[in-house]
Amino acid sequence: MATAQQARSWARSALRGIGDSLYTPFSGPGGDDIDWDAYTELVRYCVADLGHPMLWCTSGVAEFWSLTIDERKRLLELAIEVGRAHNPDLVVQACTAATSVKDCVELTRHAEQSGADIAYIQTPMMETHGGEGVLRYFAHVAERTDIALGMFNSPSSGYVLSAAESARIYDEIPAVCATKEGAFRPRNSRALHALAPGLVIWECDLTVYRAGWLRAGIVCPAQLGTVGYLHETPQRRIVSEYWELVYNDKLVEAMDYAAESGMDRFESDMGSWFVCYPGRSDYFTHWGAAFKHAASVLGLPIGDYPHSRPPQALLPDAAKAQIEAAYTRLGLVEKC
Template sequence: MPSAQQAREWVADGGLHGIGDSLYTPFSGPDGDDIDYDAYRALVRYCVGDLGHPMLWLTSGLAEWWALTLDERKKLLEVAVEEARAVAPSTVIQACTIANSAKETVELTRHAQQAGADICFLQTPPMEVHGGEGLLRFFHYIADRTDIALGLFNSPSSGYVLTPADIGQIAAEIPAVCALKQGTMHYGESAAIHRAAPELFIWECDSIAYRAGMLQQGIVGAAQLGTAGYLFETPEKRMYTEYWTLIWEGKIVEALAYGKESGLDALYAEKGSWYTRFPGRPGYFTHWSEAYRYVATIMGMPMGDYPHGRPPQAVLPEAAKTQLRRAYENAGLVKQPAEV
């Protein structure tokens, strides 16, 4: 686990690399009030063992962090660290530790540090936020009370999007901050962020950035920090790993051809936007966790007995399930037979 002082050296030496799986939370019991930790353990083992993915991304949007108690978030982290390190000791543990107050964020970050996480990512604060000075005070508050590598998670779901100037100022004043998950899906901003904070390892969530050669230009890094990579391949059909390995090796033309030939491009197109869009709130970016869990179920992954997200997320409609199943059947990734 790198300390705050070691954070940027750790990243420069390849601390963040490869595919990092953002894990869902397997809910169980009435209204999903419980968590199936056995299913969660099995999911961890599947990602780092069967698939061989080198990183995990924990208790973030896909896990519905805002619907979890602090105790649940701590236990999910502890379970993931225990299981992952037992199967693959070198697994990089990324923990999302943002909360609804700065004090709770410190509590979760300290816990992650003590539990063996490698880096904590702080999503842009979702509460009322004063940009500029207020943001800087927030990140200083966390960094001054912890001793672990920190990353920024620039997500539009927070309600405030960090500007390149915001990111540059935070990086300049807080050495523990060494990485950025750029989740706005506007890949053109990565170049501006890189100019403002060249010391940061940037993962651009918009894959166009990688197809455009931004990795080879030194703007973004060779990793997928927090994807649901386990939903785009199986141990028998490693098309997600193959595609991104070609990208990281600089074989962009070959990667584009592989994306088409393997069916990965078709899967992205056919699945639609159910993972990140709720029709009842146009233009809003979300992590519709039931959609991820539904696909995980039809792919044969472990799941609790409550299929939905915790409120205030809506229930996934049948139209979404139909479209998702068809897309994944066409990709040859479905293991669970359709209901008769």
Template structure:
């Protein structure tokens, strides 16, 4: 880490910014992590797409279908690939945040310590899955308080209603007072994340995964961080980086120009949404990756792969979306 625990918030305010993408994990036909493909994807995302950072080993990466050792290997590979890409060609450094989420707290701590030792910049930990009414604010606060106590690395909260509850802005604000809590990926409605920004925007980076709302959140809420839902490497190519462009324009205060660029991406968004079959977000993302020239590959059980008809529909949608490849 390039900061002390007491410096985590300040460091994140300066460096945990811009467009960050959640990886999809390429598996080979034997369903092993395809390390060569991962390195090539990351080299493209960092060197060609100039992403500010990468969110490694999250839900889109199928962490739930991996062993602990595989998750650690994915973390190590990703940090090494980011460092290698950054050492070539004089490009800016790409940050790495690793998902250490798990139902077992010891696993969370093990993965977080491994991430820090591997050289990750931050870790992100999903709010705990709790049953039988145990999802009280005191329980959730104590969960993050204990993580903060045990770890020196900067921690991002992560809350999505698929865990069974939505954390209140007031609870998130209370957790934001902990010394190395630096951000939140808050998959909540706009009223909630706007309220949290008012309460804690000076303490942590607040982000919501909706790309469609990213520009307005920069303009209206002065946000500096996008932690994705639809990965930015699915909306951009080496020669067509409209998401990066509208982000740059918005950060520079050129809001009208930024809206024009943002709106021009709507055919790409529409094609992506229309071709995605129900229940197959990772498989569809990987199919779209392959159409972009990236490595996708199969998904692991319990997920389902795309059918031939679904792949054909995706190819047709992609062909008409207007995303330039060259």
């Protein structure tokens, strides 16, 4: 674990490789319970079978907004316990975002005490008074905890920090060392790097990596929170091999590999079900049921309640069919 004082030197060397954002497998009537055995197997699969060096816990893919405080704590504890049993050097990232700053402090303290390496705070999703309000939120948490902190700039919050606002948080709060820029605004990330060159940035618009931004030091050699485990299998490590080429600055080879392996085509074949609900097409979401259906196609356990908890909608059959067809065409599974 990195303390607040160690955060920035730690982040520059430790945040590297694929970081898996874990879904939450629900069970029981209405998904009121969590299938802890399924979650244990998911952690083991990502760390032991795939060899991914980082986990991203209780964030958007995990449907943190639908989880209780106790559930979020146990999910993190189990990820640390199981993950580090297979890889003692596993980097564990905890999302401690909450509407209430007191809940965020409680979750961040718990992450610190449980042995997580860094806590990411998504821009608050309610009543956010711009960058000034987010700065106050981060300051309140930082004053009461001693762990590395990261920003999570997602459009699902309803408010996305500008480069200047993020840089101010970085300048004023020493514990802040990294950011997941999830709004697909590479120009903003480039501006943020110019304002805060020491900040570790991961840009969700992956085209920037092909444009040499890693070589230029604008972005970091890590995927801070993605679903890499849904894009490959231990028998066919498409994503791992692609990113190793990128990290080693073999960009032409990486682009050729992405085309020849079917990786690029797979992205378009899957459509936007992971991040878009058709009834609200202008809103960026993390549709939990879509991630879990993809996992089930790969044979991963998702619990006996395959849906998201409210307020998310039920995943339509058209989405399931498109996801299944994408995996079949890629060749990761036989015809569903």
